[in-house]
Amino acid sequence: MIEPFATKPLTENASLQASIVENAEDAIVSKTPDGTITSWNRGAEKLLGYTHAEVIGKNIAQIIPADRLQEETLITTRILKGEFIDHYETEQVHKNGKTIYLSIMASPIRNGAGEITGIASIARDFRRHHTPQETFRSLLESAPDAMIIVGNDGRIQMANTQTEKLFLFTRDELHNQNIEVLIPDRYHKHHPKHREGFFHDPRVRGMGIGLELYGKRKDGTEFPVEISLSPLETTEGILALAAIRDITERKKSEEKFKGLLESAPDAMVIVGQDGKIQMVNAQIQNIFQYERREIEGKEIEVLIPERFHGAHPGHRKNFFRDPRIRGMGIGLELYGKRKDGSEFPVEISLSPLETEEGTLALAAIRDITERKLAEQRIQQLNLELEEHIVELESFSYSVSHDLRAPLRAIDGFIAMFLNRFETTDEEGKRLLGNIRRNVTKMGNLIDDLLTLSRIGMKDIQVTPIDMNTLVQSVLEELKETRGNAEVEVHELPMAEADIALMKQVFLNLVSNAFKYSSKKAAPHIIIGCIPQHGETHYYVKDNGVGFDMEYYNKLFGVFQRLHNPQEYQGTGVGLAIVKRVVSRHGGKVWAEGKEGEGAIFYFSLKKN
Template identity: 45%
Template sequence: MADCIPTVNSKTNPEIELEPYKQLSGLTHELFRQVVEAAPNAMVMADRDGRIVLVNAQTEKLFGYSRDELLGYSVDQLVPERFRSAHSGYRRTFYDDLKSRPMGIGRDLFALRKDGSEFPVEIGLNPVTTNEGVFVLAAVVDITERRRLEERFRQVVEAAPNAMVMVEREGRIVLVNAQTEKLFGYAREELFGKTIETLVPERFRAGHHGYRAAYFDDLKPRSMGTGRDLYGLRKDGSEFPVEIGLNPVRTSEEVFVLAAIVDITERKRAEQELVRRTEELARSNQDLEQFAYVASHDLQEPLRAVAGPLQLLQRRYQGQLDARADEFIAHAVDGAIRMQTLIDDLLAYSRVGRSEAARQLTECGKALDRALKSLSVGLQESGAMISRADLPTVIANPTQLTLLFQNLVGNALKFRHSDRPAQINIDAVRQGDDWVISVKDNGIGIDPQYFERIFLIFQRLHSRVEYPGTGIGLALCKRIVGQHGGRIWVESAPGSGTTFFFTLNAKTDGRVQAQSTPQE
């Protein structure tokens, strides 16, 4: 109890007459004594000279003395020796301004047990006025456990990997850690007692008081400045972008706010670099799409000029020249036809990225009908069996959706088993805000190691002799689905058939479709 209750010489005769205490007699004294005795904290009452005139059972328990060892003795025996010399001054100060108040505001207080051990305390002082004079009643609370918890809290804050700053309601800084010193360039002694606005750029300070008051009115853990860019201000005047998490810290006396501050300079730099690279990639893709479109479009006419005469030459002079000539002409015609097919596919692929046709309500069933009509010859020749569920109506580009079904069904026809007819099933299942549409076949299947590769342009798993084609079909499917904000994937195993899945958004004109639309 540093700067405790007023004292007298510690050698005061223990047999001194305690007349003022004896004169607190009758009903009033008894009620007072019972209240003090029943108090949950240690209670010590002393006179102007610091003689102890009353203690309770909690005092005996807390200090290790019996009350007979305390009554009539100086309160100094409960005060660590290093604080005793200042007591007389504190005692006079209290008696010059008698009022209930906590003792030793701004100082750490300690008390001394009979066994010589010290412990931290909080003490409340209350004047008790009687006919015999004024006494001081001190309520003494052992705050050892609280100090232990506070110390653990400080250690946790100090060990935090981020800057940690704790402020009280008025915005004054009461606690910082080493990371704060490192991040802002201040020594902690320079921050204690300063307002948190010290760390806020000047252009934001005017509004900061309002944000702080709003947080204290709605105390809960949350991030600070949602939707705003936040900046910190270093001692050298430089600014840097930050993220801040706010957490209320409640004590028995008041509420504080602990702010965890993270420097996100590198993250911002990376985000800006990502945006820059994305924009460059978008420009590059546009250039490539433009080139592919122009090249494939402009190559069609000269290629037709080559392919047409070659085919006429083949028909007119077939068998009239020697076998080597027929072979050479056949190779030239085949190459010209394959090149024409490749250019057509490449043109279709580039058109998907360039298409500006408005999306509209599109019945997937009708898009599938158009695709099956385009494939009718191959379906009839192969004897393929098609089964289909009711397909939904979605917001889509009808031409692209038809092309998507045409490539997936055509893929199932191409990679069918030679010894049995193809069986192709088209289905649709609702999953949340998406439709998942599947095209399943009983064909030769795909090894899982090639699942990603098959969606790349010009990638083939078989020779052109086994399965003709340009290697653009599935890349075109992925591009179409991506243009519609969906995704496409495959499930398969060699010899066990293949199922392609793709998603389309179920929302139509801002409303989520409740069920699939039956085919007409």
């Protein structure tokens, strides 16, 4: 054993030994049981970069990487129990910061009474001094997986550090043990045959392909593994090199993925680049009538009508050439084929799925039979509704047109009667005046109904409109009903619309603002616009009587009136006209209001 330098007077023999140690090429270091460095030769200075003066009296932990301190503690514990460490490989950091790889032998230092007083270590850079066998061992040690070498008799000849960590056995415990010690008992009966099969045809292969493989730790616990076998030719014959990987986390991820797949409301199909189905969920049976075992491993075309088989491989190749989330066959009618051969409309979304084996395609398939039937029904109802609307508008137009002539005649007769027969008493004049006012009111209602009917029947003539000029013409037309209202007009942009219909919109909105003014304040009306999300929102704002938002849904309906008709004259058709005009332009109309505080009416037109 190597004694610490300068711990006792040097005899001639001891002086010679010290000289040999000091000039040795390997790093030779001694330390006390608590880790204090007591000797440091030139080889150590050369290997680690620290001088004798820099380390003597300091704790070895100060120059050991933090991730290796636990390893140092374990080695020290073993040596203080009297063990001799033949060699172990570890990493160290040179003073200049570079990582170096060391092969170390360590032994206890004893005094004359046989008591352990320290630890002596010899270290070398194993990359410079390795024999082919040591090089192989170092490669084995650097592997991220558990590496085990087994003879054809099934006995373990070598194992790396990862094996110790994974199976909780030490190398010494595993050496010359039968490999079945690492395998659950239920597999022991068949495993020797599998081993014989490998040695009969030694080649690189995955072990138990398609099977669930498990390892067994020293404490008896089991865990899922993935095993790769390789033949290793040696002078003693062919050995088996097994790379064993713990796939517990992968299994958890797979189970989570499978759970998500199973909970999906759509049929989920995973397809490889060869077009074969690798995995499906339970919905596949509900939609396609197949059980999993019937289609997993089959070509995806089994789920597709025959008339699409020719083009489908090309579509699949295009997806894998540019794998990204997309809807399949956008704009096309897609169909699936059930087990019984019947077809049904589907909607398909494709997503790339990155795996260790490469990119797969995840297809979410939805049966849209009910949606298609609903769409067809809606189309039919729309056609019927359009026919009814045309009929209703024609009827309204005819009735309104036919009523106008009698009303005008009645109004004319009353006017003539009042002019000719001045002897009529006051009560008679009052009654005739009431009749004439109601006739006028009915005439206005008929005019509004005619306008509403014409909007539905009229072809829209879209032209560029100067909205500022249009608004001024509307204000000029309404000047007799304006009263003392103050009108503020902001700059409005050009618009693309039917000028006659757009004038009708402003006529109704502005006349309403005049009509529903408040008695509490002088009427103030603002006409303007707000740019919003690439479109223009026009508005007419007033400080009039407003409305309760609770009744908002009635606001744009025909004959829906929110105010007392005796106090505020109106037909209940104006806002319905506004809504129909704006709708025919592909726009929308809405309003905000508060009772007693005014209202603001908005409309937008279809984006160009």
